[in-house]
Amino acid sequence: MKATHEHEWEAAPGLPSALPAGEHVVWQGSPAWRHLAVHAFHVRKIAVYFTFMLAVQVLNLTAPDSGTGWKAAADVEWKPLLVAASLYAFALGLLLGTAWLSASSTLYTLTNKRVVMRIGIVLTLTFNLPYKRIAGASVKPYANGLGDIALALHPEDRIGWAHLWPHQRAWHVTQPQPTLRCLPNSQQVGEQLLRLWRAEHAGQHLQLGDVAVSHATLAPPKNNTQGMLA
Structure with a gap:
């Protein structure tokens, strides 16, 4: 997991460096600022x-x-x-x-290998979250198809709550969850994330579901109320 401060030197929008061979951008998006x-x-x-x-x-x-x-x-x-x-x-x-x-300075990117979050107004940070280091995910829906996608990391991987704000899941301070906030078509983006995770973990089973009662499920969990990727 890596954070950089290279917004002004981006190799491509939302990406601090050129993608390595075999990696490509699948989706990019930003928060809807009014909903944010x-x-x-x-x-x-x-x-x-x-x-x-x-x-x-x-x-x-x-x-x-x-x-x-x-x-x-x-x-x-x-x-x-x-x-x-x-x-x-x-x-x-x-x-x-x-x-x-x-919202205007934020750009979320899904590649076939990782989630990239470029956030920050004055001090820009870019977080690279490889799918192999994502342990769980959930979607919190709002009206008109918008929603948040929270990413649960493995316990040994921790990003500071203050470094993520406001792109973090509320009330998760000791183990912050990076969150793609107020995304249009959040359900479709979540399903895309599910496919990409499965492609990266070929042969493994993925559940992308609730980590809280208030969160909607992307895929029905099986004996797993935490919605962890396993």
């Missing part, structure tokens, strides 16, 4: 929180003084509310911009 903003940067949840905070501020500003009724709009000092709303909008804009930059 929702599912990785949690823009929707944060927007709901900001809306709630604004509502609380409005109630505080218009709340009646002792012995009087609710304040009229003309009697309310709206400047603090406008300042807060501007800051909230700025924060959401930053999150959306970061999601767009993250």
Whole structure:
């Protein structure tokens, strides 16, 4: 498993060096940035929180003084509310911009030998994940055919959680799982990954299934609730 910092010197898009003889690109793709903003940067949840905070501020500003009724709009000092709303909008804009930059700088590649993840906005990293070092995989579906494909590595292979973010499976910190995030046609990409893994491990059986109840199964597991490749 290898990480490089060679985005500016890529031999081909998403590939830090020329592919060796016998290896070729099968598929390439990037995250859908709007869905990445929702599912990785949690823009929707944060927007709901900001809306709630604004509502609380409005109630505080218009709340009646002792012995009087609710304040009229003309009697309310709206400047603090406008300042807060501007800051909230700025924060959401930053999150959306970061999601767009993250998606536009990311390129996932499947070759007939490995998965290559080129990620990073300022500091670009390229992770090479040979199929022989991938122990399991799962698909988490979203709407409109989009989904995440998480890759479980062998225990001795570990990539830092912070190095992968946001291209990692949530809540797997001690053994991070590199994840192809918010892919269009994720089911088809997962099936392609299944075929490539089988081709690399000719004669071995592969199960590509759940590693969590919330994850959909690509191939029905047989007495294997972890969905491990074996």
